[in-house]
Amino acid sequence: QVQLVQSGAEVKKPGASVKVSCKASGYTFTTYFIHWVRQAPGQGLEWMGIISPSGGSPTYAQKLQGRLTMTRDTSTSTLYMEVSNLTSEDTAIYYCARQNLAVAGKGLDYWGQGTLVTVSS
Amino acid sequence: DIQMTQSPSSLSASVGDRVTITCRASQTISGYLNWYQQKPGKAPKLLIYTASNLQSGVPSRFSGSGSGTDFTLTISSLQPEDFATYYCQQSYNTPRTFGQGTKVEIK
Numbered sequence: 001q002v003q004l005v006q007s008g009a010e011v012k013k014p015g016a017s018v019k020v021s022c023k024a025s026g027y028t029f030t031t032y033f034i035h036w037v038r039q040a041p042g043q044g045l046e047w048m049g050i051i052s053p054s055g056g057s058p059t060y061a062q063k064l065q066g067r068l069t070m071t072r073d074t075s076t077s078t079l080y081m082e083v084s085n086l087t088s089e090d091t092a093i094y095y096c097a098r099q100n101l102a103v104a105g106k107g108l109d110y111w112g113q114g115t116l117v118t119v120s121s
Numbered sequence: 122d123i124q125m126t127q128s129p130s131s132l133s134a135s136v137g138d139r140v141t142i143t144c145r146a147s148q149t150i151s152g153y154l155n156w157y158q159q160k161p162g163k164a165p166k167l168l169i170y171t172a173s174n175l176q177s178g179v180p181s182r183f184s185g186s187g188s189g190t191d192f193t194l195t196i197s198s199l200q201p202e203d204f205a206t207y208y209c210q211q212s213y214n215t216p217r218t219f220g221q222g223t224k225v226e227i228k
Contacts, residue, residue: 035217037165037219044208044219044220044221044222045157045159045165045208045210045219045222046219047210047215047216047217047218047219050215050217059215061215061216062122062216095164095165097164097165099212103170103171104153105152105153105155105170105171105212105213106155106170106171106212107155107156107157107167107169107170107171107176107210107212108155108157108165108167108210109167109170109176111164111165111166112164113164114164
């Protein structure tokens with residue numbers, strides 16, 4: 001069955017970086033984009049960026065440009081999302097989610113379980 | 122960036138009610154609009170993709186319509202498990218913006 005399994009919760013100090021992993025299984029890794037979405041406590045969903053599993057540069061939300069890095073390891077079917085120079089406003093649950101390459105504009109049909117990142121001094 | 126505006130922000134309804142949530146885009150997005158359901162402590166779940174297509178496994182009481190800038194999600198007969206927050210998201214371009222959410226509560 002399709003699974004996106006994310007790494008565990010993190011607590012970081014302001015100014016630090018955090019790297020979250022998302023391991024895909026149960027489907028052909030190269031046929032789905034991966035999006036990252038975050039949700040601050042009690043707030044709505046915020047789209048962060050998208051990465052192709054097979055190559056090319058990721059696309060990031062303007063708000064996070066310069067602090068966000070998305071990478072992939074095709075040998076292990078794992079995606080990574082790193083946010084640097086953290087502030088309290090980065091405290092959120094971070095999700096990875098997949099989108100079918102073959103169907104234009106289709107939604108995010110499978111999601112990881114979420115990773116809570118807490119930024120606190 | 123395309124702004125997505127949902128209305129209402131919250132609503133109270135009873136089991137069996139027909140519920141409609143609207144989503145408006147700040148510019149045309151053709152039919153590239155998706156709807157998600159999120160329950161507390163859980164990841165969002167895709168309900169409807171490209172405006173009107175029911176995701177596999179989603180009950181048929183959920184339906185979507187619209188094109189251009191105006192879209193609706195309808196729940197034909199609200200069930201106890203439908204009390205949740207609903208989000209629209211445009212997939213026309215990046216950034217793939219979400220609406221602010223509509224919380225459906227028990228009356």
